[in-house]
Amino acid sequence: MTQVLDRAAAHAAKYLEAVQKRPIAATATMRELRSRLAKPLPEAGVAPEKVIDELVRDVEGGILGSSNARFFGWVIGGNLPVAIAADWLTSVWDQNAASNVTAPAEAVVEEVCGEWIKELLGIPGSASFAFVTGCQMAHTTALAAARHKLFADRNWDVERKGLAGAPPLRIVTTQNRHESTLRSARLLGIGTEAVEYVGTDNSGRIKIGNLEEALRAAGQDPVIVWLQAGDLNTGVFDPFARACPIAHAAKAWVHIDGAFGLWTATSDRHRHLLEGAEQADSWATDGHKWLNLPFESGLVFVAHPLAHRAAFSQETSYAVPLEELRNQKDWNPEWSRRGRGFPAYAAIRALGRAGISEIVERCCALATRLVDGIGELPGAEIVAKPIINQGLVRFLADDGDHDRETDEMIRRIQARGVAWFGGVTWQGMRVMRVSVCNYLTQERDIDMTLASVRDALRD
Ligand SMILES: Cc1ncc(COP(=O)(O)O)c(C=O)c1O
The missing domain is CATH 3.40.640.10 (Type I PLP-dependent aspartate aminotransferase-like (Major domain))
Structure with missing residues (x-):
């Protein structure tokens, strides 16, 4: 009875290790995912281990790496192993x-x-x-x-x-x-x-x-x-x-x-x-x-x-x-x-008040470092410096169409796979939102992200 659970635990451990290294954005299209997952309604049951193995195989590329330390889109947060x-x-x-x-x-x-x-x-x-x-x-x-x-x-x-x-x-x-x-x-x-x-x-x-x-x-x-x-x-x-x-x-x-x-x-x-x-x-x-x-x-x-x-x-x-x-x-x-x-x-027992406080303060400091770092890149502009862990930046186009340029830069950064940001319309302009709230995010993630944004500007 527990074989299927062992199997899931093994897949989970593998995923948790891989998610920090692989591209953050989903790489499979919806069409590909449908073609793999939309099987005919089964008349007879399938062995549980096979169901789990095939599920893991079929969702490949369709899991957004939002628990990656360099995922800065929306305000989603990571997933503490103790809480999992x-x-x-x-x-x-x-x-x-x-x-x-x-x-x-x-x-x-x-x-x-x-x-x-x-x-x-x-x-x-x-x-x-x-x-x-x-x-x-x-x-x-x-x-x-x-x-x-x-x-x-x-x-x-x-x-x-x-x-x-x-x-x-x-x-x-x-x-x-x-x-x-x-x-x-x-x-x-x-x-x-x-x-x-x-x-x-x-x-x-x-x-x-x-x-x-x-x-x-x-x-x-x-x-x-x-x-x-x-x-x-x-x-x-x-x-x-x-x-x-x-x-x-x-x-x-x-x-x-x-x-x-x-x-x-x-x-x-x-x-x-x-x-x-x-x-x-x-x-x-x-x-x-x-x-x-x-x-x-x-x-x-x-x-x-x-x-x-x-x-x-x-x-x-x-x-x-x-x-x-x-x-x-x-x-x-x-x-x-x-x-x-x-x-x-x-989670609260594992972190204690001090651990939660450390995550909050680190995320806020890293959000400032990230927004300031992007702001120093050629063609980038800080729109809102973080008060805590959220900030806004945009990218300027020579022809004045900064909205298009900002959306294009978000697409290029996502395509590079190292970091992930989303776009939003704020006070009438397209901006890239920076949100840092993953317990795993460290200074080296900010440095890797800045290098990737710099590369995306040259793409
Ligand atoms: C300020 C704020 N309020 C409300 C929500 C909605 O929260 P939920 O998606 O958990 O319903 C969010 C989600 O990002 C948020 O950032």
């Missing part, structure tokens, strides 16, 4: 993490991780939490709790009556919000038209005067103020210490998107960026980014446990004291789900 090991065991144990009855140890591990992560991120110990799939679901969960409280404060039972006929709920944010904001607004019936953008200062931080104006204009209507702790492009942090008291004075709910930026709380050098963030009403973050966990490791924290639970509990329980035993399904948007606590537990 715990993730494997999670599958082996096959616990239904819906409740403390179906998954007792997972329930306790989630409790422990919830407390540890609140402590690591500087979130008040009284906040409730849930392990969700990613930051998108963390936002949606937080906003469901916000929706409950904002309407309950106005004597409107939104879980029972829905939104039809309720006072209009709006989200006040800036253009630096992640796209996931809009999907959460769609899923919760708030609607994207209810998302209102206010201005920012030159560094992209919400302008307090504009926030005050938007809150005044909302009058008595419910408002969620959505702030960023590290935006995707420049890593900007909103001024929480000023914004939170103003929002609360207007009876608004403050949500912080700290998908990766909240982890700067572990760093003596960068923690100041989060000053006042502990005053928020909810926080969303990801474990797959800076904690380098496998995917499906989003986390949400809510400063109002009763509102959180009222939005999710299957019993209408707001008046009931919180049980001693925490049933995950009462805080999560799902019933049956995978145990998401074990990989986080393993």
Whole structure:
């Protein structure tokens, strides 16, 4: 029975070693992958070892090397071996993490991780939490709790009556919000038209005067103020210490998107960026980014446990004291789900606070080194220097078509296979985004990357 597992472990070990050396970009086309993988529906079963061997063979070239130390696209993070090991065991144990009855140890591990992560991120110990799939679901969960409280404060039972006929709920944010904001607004019936953008200062931080104006204009209507702790492009942090008291004075709910930026709380050098963030009403973050966990490791924290639970509990329980035993399904948007606590537990134990802090600080220092290094190359320009681990650069064309040149350079760098960056349109121009959040990335990776970008400029 375990032969197939041994086989998978051997393939995994081989992959983990190879992924740091082979081209990062996928080398197989979708057509090639389909031709290998789209076999006729099998009528009879195939031997498990053969299935695994052929799977590994057939996906060859179709696995993006996003756990490579020189993968700087999006904000994806690597994969700590200890977390992979715990993730494997999670599958082996096959616990239904819906409740403390179906998954007792997972329930306790989630409790422990919830407390540890609140402590690591500087979130008040009284906040409730849930392990969700990613930051998108963390936002949606937080906003469901916000929706409950904002309407309950106005004597409107939104879980029972829905939104039809309720006072209009709006989200006040800036253009630096992640796209996931809009999907959460769609899923919760708030609607994207209810998302209102206010201005920012030159560094992209919400302008307090504009926030005050938007809150005044909302009058008595419910408002969620959505702030960023590290935006995707420049890593900007909103001024929480000023914004939170103003929002609360207007009876608004403050949500912080700290998908990766909240982890700067572990760093003596960068923690100041989060000053006042502990005053928020909810926080969303990801474990797959800076904690380098496998995917499906989003986390949400809510400063109002009763509102959180009222939005999710299957019993209408707001008046009931919180049980001693925490049933995950009462805080999560799902019933049956995978145990998401074990990989986080393993990673935090293996790294400790010091190890997490070291990763965060190293990634930030390396992001600056990388952006500065690219900026020194002929024809390259720094668009945004990293505040933490995110930065932007672009490439200039003699004929003035810098957007085309930047996209072409991204293509050439990807084709060289040494490093991987993605492109984005930022303030109307095409730029190459630099994101450093893999625990493996070292100075030598930055040097190899700079050499490859230099070569790509000559291609
Ligand atoms: C700032 C920010 N918010 C939200 C998200 C969405 O996170 P997820 O993809 O885990 O849902 C991301 C993803 O990169 C992000 O960078």
